[in-house]
Amino acid sequence: MGIFINENNLEFHLQNDKVSYILKVDSFTRELQSVYFGNRIHHRDSYEDLSEKTERPSTTSPIKGDHRNSMEFLRREYPDFGHGDFRTSSYEIVSSKAHTLSGMKYEKYECFKGRDRVFGMPHVRIGSEEEAETLIIHLYDSFLQIRMKIFYLLLEDYSAIVRKVSFENISNEPVKASKLMSFSIDLPSASYDLMFLKGAWSRERHVERVPLHKGIQSIGSTRGSSSHTFNPFVALLDKKTTEHQGEVYGFSLIYSGNFLALAEVDNFDITRVMMGIHPQGFSWVLKEGEVFYTPEALLVYSNEGLNGLSQEYHKIIERHIILEKYRNDVRPVLINNWEATYFNFDEDTMLTIASEARNLGFDLFVLDDGWFGKRNDDKTSLSEWTPNYDKLPNGISGLSKKVVDLGIQFGLWFEPEMVSEDTRLYNENPDFVLGHFNYPKSHGRNQFVLDFSNEAVVNEIFERMKRILNDSSVSYVKWDMNRSITEAYSQSLSKEHQGEFYHRYILGVYKLYEMLTNAFPHILFESCAGGGGRFDLGLLYYAPQTWTSDDTDAWERVKIQYGTSMIYPIKSMGSHVSAVPNHQVGRNTSLKMRHDTAIFGTYGYELDITTLSDEEKIEVRNNIEFFKTYQNLIHHGKFYRLLSPFDGEAASYMVISECQSKALVYYSHGLQVPNAPLSNLKLRGLDPAKKYHIHGAKSSHHGDELMNLGVLFTESYFEKDFIDNFLKPGDFKSLILEITEIK
Ligand code: DGJ
Numbered sequence: 001m002g003i004f005i006n007e008n009n010l011e012f013h014l015q016n017d018k019v020s021y022i023l024k025v026d027s028f029t030r031e032l033q034s035v036y037f038g039n040r041i042h043h044r045d046s047y048e049d050l051s052e053k054t055e056r057p058s059t060t061s062p063i064k065g066d067h068r069n070s071m072e073f074l075r076r077e078y079p080d081f082g083h084g085d086f087r088t089s090s091y092e093i094v095s096s097k098a099h100t101l102s103g104m105k106y107e108k109y110e111c112f113k114g115r116d117r118v119f120g121m122p123h124v125r126i127g128s129e130e131e132a133e134t135l136i137i138h139l140y141d142s143f144l145q146i147r148m149k150i151f152y153l154l155l156e157d158y159s160a161i162v163r164k165v166s167f168e169n170i171s172n173e174p175v176k177a178s179k180l181m182s183f184s185i186d187l188p189s190a191s192y193d194l195m196f197l198k199g200a201w202s203r204e205r206h207v208e209r210v211p212l213h214k215g216i217q218s219i220g221s222t223r224g225s226s227s228h229t230f231n232p233f234v235a236l237l238d239k240k241t242t243e244h245q246g247e248v249y250g251f252s253l254i255y256s257g258n259f260l261a262l263a264e265v266d267n268f269d270i271t272r273v274m275m276g277i278h279p280q281g282f283s284w285v286l287k288e289g290e291v292f293y294t295p296e297a298l299l300v301y302s303n304e305g306l307n308g309l310s311q312e313y314h315k316i317i318e319r320h321i322i323l324e325k326y327r328n329d330v331r332p333v334l335i336n337n338w339e340a341t342y343f344n345f346d347e348d349t350m351l352t353i354a355s356e357a358r359n360l361g362f363d364l365f366v367l368d369d370g371w372f373g374k375r376n377d378d379k380t381s382l383s384e385w386t387p388n389y390d391k392l393p394n395g396i397s398g399l400s401k402k403v404v405d406l407g408i409q410f411g412l413w414f415e416p417e418m419v420s421e422d423t424r425l426y427n428e429n430p431d432f433v434l435g436h437f438n439y440p441k442s443h444g445r446n447q448f449v450l451d452f453s454n455e456a457v458v459n460e461i462f463e464r465m466k467r468i469l470n471d472s473s474v475s476y477v478k479w480d481m482n483r484s485i486t487e488a489y490s491q492s493l494s495k496e497h498q499g500e501f502y503h504r505y506i507l508g509v510y511k512l513y514e515m516l517t518n519a520f521p522h523i524l525f526e527s528c529a530g531g532g533g534r535f536d537l538g539l540l541y542y543a544p545q546t547w548t549s550d551d552t553d554a555w556e557r558v559k560i561q562y563g564t565s566m567i568y569p570i571k572s573m574g575s576h577v578s579a580v581p582n583h584q585v586g587r588n589t590s591l592k593m594r595h596d597t598a599i600f601g602t603y604g605y606e607l608d609i610t611t612l613s614d615e616e617k618i619e620v621r622n623n624i625e626f627f628k629t630y631q632n633l634i635h636h637g638k639f640y641r642l643l644s645p646f647d648g649e650a651a652s653y654m655v656i657s658e659c660q661s662k663a664l665v666y667y668s669h670g671l672q673v674p675n676a677p678l679s680n681l682k683l684r685g686l687d688p689a690k691k692y693h694i695h696g697a698k699s700s701h702h703g704d705e706l707m708n709l710g711v712l713f714t715e716s717y718f719e720k721d722f723i724d725n726f727l728k729p730g731d732f733k734s735l736i737l738e739i740t741e742i743k
Helices: 305-321 347-360 395-406 424-428 455-470 495-519 554-564 591-598 614-636 703-708 720-727
Strands: 002-006 011-015 019-025 032-039 091-094 105-113 132-141 146-155 160-169 175-187 192-198 206-211 215-221 230-238 248-253 259-265 271-277 284-286 291-293 297-302 334-336 364-367 409-414 476-479 524-527 545-547 576-578 604-606 638-643 650-656 662-669 691-694 700-702 733-741
Touching (some): 019 146, 032 175, 175 248, 192 259, 248 259, 248 305, 284 495, 364 395, 364 476, 455 495, 554 591, 591 614
Parallel strands (some): 334 364, 364 409, 476 524
Antiparallel strands (some): 002 011, 175 284, 638 650, 691 700
């Protein structure tokens, strides 16, 4: 790993065993240009010959009579607007001296082992200085007296670059930034497809792949959270790229608030990609000496298709985003009471569920919404984090201790960012609530948003949560967030700082996470936002697992988890078995299919286990045992997607151990295809030379056969007992294949 610098031409080449990223300072304009991002290539002493200085009449240029140095077609690394580049700019600063014009020129660079220090924002963590190298390019506008730094972090083992930008006002008058993206890059082709994860409540992160066309395509969120609608991740794929072959670039933001991801194809077939805080409603005032840091963006390259990209993301997230103590830990199998009881419970009901859970082999009992204030429905009591003594006469303290005495851990639900209208906080501290006196506040799940941009609010909520957590035996917290932000007007910000609200809000969320995880290091946090409305790298930095979706129907979950796996590791996905008919779609699926689907995640249940038949209870006990046998493989193995539920009625994926001796394959179908054609499922990642036994199969097979010829779902291939039920006609069937190397 290293950063090569061609001092004469000011060219910078960040290179490790897998990837090269090259940028340069343009000799005329003194601004930064994109040269290359992709597979590792040899370093050269000069990249001058790569400069795309083409004679293009009718373009504007900084040089008189010149048509070869136009901003209109140069590939720029962090473009401004106003000097002849008519594409989307990556930033905009409004000053009294030059309105939106600026001219950031190269000043100097810094290069060092390790990374810069970051405060208050989630970022790529490194264990030791040897794991990364940093390049910082300093740019300066001497007229505006604004310094910009563009940060590049090269990680030792990954085909990835981490980027962000900082702005510092060193003039003696304030300037206002109205757009500050985290990165921008110009790629030398337009022949890409754009892939992104789209959705809505209950159908998050469905995969969409569309061809890039001339002009702008973008996704984003203006809801105050990263959102159910789009995830802060996009990929650009070569047209021929598949799951397992071809080039693909992934771009994601380590951020949980409003974001914009944009791809623009220009008239010379250059593709500009950028990502950052959504400019809608955003502005930031920089006074003398103040600095603004954008969120970090993670740029990952793969030449092994989408699956290769996902594997790279999974490793980086596990090793560089999630807290180290969760890297190799064993996550508790949990039972959550939400879909079992909703708001209707008391201490006895909870203890009965917890005690049954203990008998069935669960590790953790989670008490969801409804334990506080007068909360018997979703209209009341948010922010009153004191027990509802009518339901729980011994409070959370008493209940949690009783649960722990049963031999099972206790977890608790909170929705820290919200307030109900009937609470003291709402009525006595109206300035703590987001909104403007002149406009009615939009309703969302009968609740309003607390102004987390105000430090006093964050501190107050911390004190309230601390009291209850100090007083009880809580080892897990589910942090929920159930509405989008509207009327984003903070009473604690002056009028010129209102544009800072959304970003300050999310910084407040991070602050509270930091305070809580520091004060209660033994507590495992699971983030949640009305299901999977805030599944992002920002929150995974604090909470190593996220509730993937409120939709727990097995077939819907396959799609959601399949899409989520594009970037997020299996171990980060909260996934549960729930009751049938399913509460979200009314569908019946077998306990087996619900279990088979849920084990590719953190695994838990959210149904009333006390009403299960004896037979079902035995099945649940066996299911938990099965999961625990394979937990390490599922959570730490290499993940391969095999069949996409977005391409047809079948879905399949697998995990394989690092030494290629054990694998677990998931296969399911939705609607039964009548008189279905024969199919063979080709596996991935096995050792071609090793011989494997598939539990239930009649013969053993070499890895090369399983990967090239595949597995046949027929009676001749499998023992009748194993395959019979699966082959009987019917919708929503699943199989798990347990594969072991024969020594
Ligand atoms: C939304 C979450 O996604 C659910 O799991 C549950 O916690 C409810 N909120 C409780 O209000």
